[in-house]
Amino acid sequence: MAPRGRARGSGRGAEDEGAPRRRRRLSPEELLDIVMADEAEEVEPPRVVDRSEHEVSRRDIDPDALKILYRLQDKGFRGYLVGGGVRDLMLGLRPKDFDIATDASPRQLKRLFGNGRIIGRRFQLVHIHYPNGKIIEVATFRSTGESDRVERNGELIHRDNVFGTPSEDALRRDLTINGLFYDIATFAIIDYVGGFQDLEDGLVRMVGDPVYSFREDPVRMLRAIRHATRLGFEIERETRRALESEREEILKANEARLLEEFYKDLASGRSRPYFEELDATGFLELLLPSLTATFRRRGARRGRALLQESLERLDERHARGEEISHVLGLAALLSPLIVPVTETLGGSGNEPNPEPFREALMPALERVRVYRRDAERLWHVLGAWGRLERAMERESIPKSLSRRHYFPEALDVFELLSEPSDELDAFLELGRSLPPPTEEPPEPKRRPRRGGRGRGRGGRGGEGSGGAARARGAARSPAGGAERTSSQESDGGGGRRRRRRRRRTSGKRS
Ligand code: ATP
Ligand code: MG
Numbered sequence: 444m445a446p447r448g449r450a451r452g453s454g455r456g457a458e459d460e461g462a463p464r465r466r467r468r469l470s471p472e473e474l475l476d477i478v479m480a481d482e483a484e485e486v487e488p489p490r491v492v493d494r495s496e497h498e499v500s501r502r503d504i505d506p507d508a509l510k511i512l513y514r515l516q517d518k519g520f521r522g523y524l525v526g527g528g529v530r531d532l533m534l535g536l537r538p539k540d541f542d543i544a545t546d547a548s549p550r551q552l553k554r555l556f557g558n559g560r561i562i563g564r565r566f567q568l569v570h571i572h573y574p575n576g577k578i579i580e581v582a583t584f585r586s587t588g589e590s591d592r593v594e595r596n597g598e599l600i601h602r603d604n605v606f607g608t609p610s611e612d613a614l615r616r617d618l619t620i621n622g623l624f625y626d627i628a629t630f631a632i633i634d635y636v637g638g639f640q641d642l643e644d645g646l647v648r649m650v651g652d653p654v655y656s657f658r659e660d661p662v663r664m665l666r667a668i669r670h671a672t673r674l675g676f677e678i679e680r681e682t683r684r685a686l687e688s689e690r691e692e693i694l695k696a697n698e699a700r701l702l703e704e705f706y707k708d709l710a711s712g713r714s715r716p717y718f719e720e721l722d723a724t725g726f727l728e729l730l731l732p733s734l735t736a737t738f739r740r741r742g743a744r745r746g747r748a749l750l751q752e753s754l755e756r757l758d759e760r761h762a763r764g765e766e767i768s769h770v771l772g773l774a775a776l777l778s779p780l781i782v783p784v785t786e787t788l789g790g791s792g793n794e795p796n797p798e799p800f801r802e803a804l805m806p807a808l809e810r811v812r813v814y815r816r817d818a819e820r821l822w823h824v825l826g827a828w829g830r831l832e833r834a835m836e837r838e839s840i841p842k843s844l845s846r847r848h849y850f851p852e853a854l855d856v857f858e859l860l861s862e863p864s865d866e867l868d869a870f871l872e873l874g875r876s877l878p879p880p881t882e883e884p885p886e887p888k889r890r891p892r893r894g895g896r897g898r899g900r901g902g903r904g905g906e907g908s909g910g911a912a913r914a915r916g917a918a919r920s921p922a923g924g925a926e927r928t929s930s931q932e933s934d935g936g937g938g939r940r941r942r943r944r945r946r947r948t949s950g951k952r953s
Contacts, residue, residue: 489610492639494630499524499532501630508541508579511556511571512627518555520547523609523624529632530620533642534674543581544612544624552581566605584612610635617656617663618670619648646679647671653685661696664689665704668724672716690725698812701730705811709772712761715754718776722747733807737779746779753778756859769817770824774856780807781825782860788829797826820884823849824856831857835870845877848884 501509504524515522523544531538545552549561552569559569559581568582586607607615609624613635616622622636632639636650647667649656657664664686671678678686693701708717721727728735738746753775761767774781784799801822808818827844831853834840844850854874861867 487610487635489613490634490637490639491629492632492634497533497632497639498535499529499625499630499632503532503537504528505541505579507571507573507577508543509627511543511579511581514555515543515545515547516627518547520545520551521609522627523633524627525612525624526616526621529623529625530638530642532625533623533632533639541579543579544584544609545581546584546609547581548583548606552583556581584609585615587611587615609633614650616650617660617666619650620646620670620676622650641679645674645676647674647676647682648679649682649685653682654689657685657689657692661689661692661694662700662704664693665701665708665721665726668720668726669704669708669711669717672720673711673713686724690729693726693729694810702811702813705776706769706772709757709769709776710761710767712758714757714761714772714775715751718754719751730810731776731807732810734777734779737783745783749779749782750776753859760859768852768855769813770820770852771855771859773813773817773821774824774859777804777807778860780804784825785828785832785860788832793830793833795823795826796829797822800825800828820849820852823847824853827853828857831870834874835866838870838873840874840877845874846881848880848882850874850880 504512508524508528512522512524524541525544526542528538528541547555549567549569553559553561556569556571558573559571561567562570566582566585568580571579571581573579583606586605613622613624616636619636619638619641621638622634623638623642624633625631626633637648641648647670649663649667667678667682667686670676708714711717718727721730722735734750738750740746757767757772757775760771780803781800784803787799788796804821813821827847827849830844834844847853851874854871858867858871
């Protein structure tokens with residue numbers, strides 16, 4: 444535990460009333476102390492579920508995550524396994540990642556773990572890196588961000604730190620089933636938000652007032668739908684109502700985070716039920732209006748059925764253990780717009796021909812704005828369509844095509860969006876038997892710096908950094924090879940370079 448009883452604030456007495464106040468800048472540890480001591484008493488005690496009454500066993504926890512938890516405990520800190528890890532273990536599922544929360548500050552964590560790197564800006568957290576590329580995220584308990592002033596001995600201390608108590612941390616999470624803590628000291632589940640009961644009842648419910656929660660961070664609406672479809676849970680009534688009433692808030696969501704969530708769902712193996720639900724609840728129409736417009740057009744293999752089929756193929760691919768790149772996911776999602784273009788090409792081209800695709804897809808990418816590198820790759824891959832058709836007809840693949848850096852991915856997209864046939868199978872087999880491409884992919888062009896910080900409009904209520912940090916699906920998912928640390932870092936080149944610099948600096952200081 445962080446040492447208590449240390450200097451807390453400037454300790455001004457009653458005789459100082461009215462005197463001009465000079466505020467000493469407190470260290471993050473001191474602030475954390477104040478917040479934890481002052482707020483601990485006001486909070487309702489959590490439900491504590493004894494080890495004998497729940498399914499979480501240390502056997503199922505990643506050994507490196509366990510080591511971190513034990514080390515925290517040995518050093519006198521709290522060590523909680525949190526979030527989706529606890530949820531999945533309770534349901535007997537294998538968690539994708541094991542996140543940890545603690546009362547140790549990022550700097551203390553950095554000192555404890557040599558392989559730890561501080562990331563993030565306002566809300567810093569620590570990524571612990573392992574040689575196999577694994578990253579375990581350890582975050583200091585977050586405050587709700589609701590109060591930025593703390594009163595102590597009648598004195599108001601402006602609280603510009605973002606660290607909080609375990610209860611605050613639980614209360615700022617999205618769903619109750621994602622707000623449970625597994626305490627390594629007692630092996631008990633600590634539940635401030637009613638998540639234990641909701642897990643038993645199969646309910647997706649927002650922590651606190653769902654309207655407020657969705658307005659604060661609209662991406663949570665998609666997360667609620669994701670977890671309901673993924674787990675086969677019901678959406679609780681108030682949450683469902685708020686999903687309807689606040690639907691349009693989704694247009695205010697941070698673009699980068701929205702995109703990360705989309706990529707995560709496309710590669711989840713459950714993309715068809717998820718996007719079907721987004722369609723049924725009206726979110727797809729809001730986010731991709733030109734896509735849903737195709738559902739109303741006439742014609743064979745058009746619209747909704749095409750989307751469903753493409754997503755199903757994507758999910759089958761996932762089930763076979765094959766990778767789902769960003770571009771392949773986008774191709775499936777946008778298939779109702781892409782396929783009609785492929786039908787107009789008529790096996791013509793000898794040359795790359797991305798223009799008709801660009802024209803058809805650009806309006807769709809207005810609201811879900813893909814990274815430049817993904818868009819460029821998508822144009823390369825789709826631009827090869829005519830050449831692939833021609834090669835299939837001739838049963839021979841010219842080297843000028845197979846040496847292209849995008850050739851294997853172009854084959855994947857071709858397979859995903861073509862009508863199955865023996866001819867196609869033979870062509871794919873031939874293409875995949877060729878040596879890997881010799882051409883290096885081009886360096887992504889740099890995005891000109893935009894004004895302001897980051898590229899998103901940002902979730903409201905200060906969710907920006909921490910929410911991003913937690914919604915870092917792409918962060919640790921191996922899709923596409925590149926492991927980003929958080930969606931904070933998932934914007935264009937300029938932002939990332941700036942942050943890299945900052946991280947290096949903070950590394951030196953600590
Ligand atoms: P998955 O199995 O897909 O990883 P997850 O619930 O673990 O699901 P993560 O994105 O890994 O999702 O986030 C970890 C935890 O962080 C969540 O369980 C939740 O407690 C919290 N979290 C994530 N995004 C948000 C958000 N937008 N608002 C509040 N809390 C969030
Ligand atoms: Mg997770």
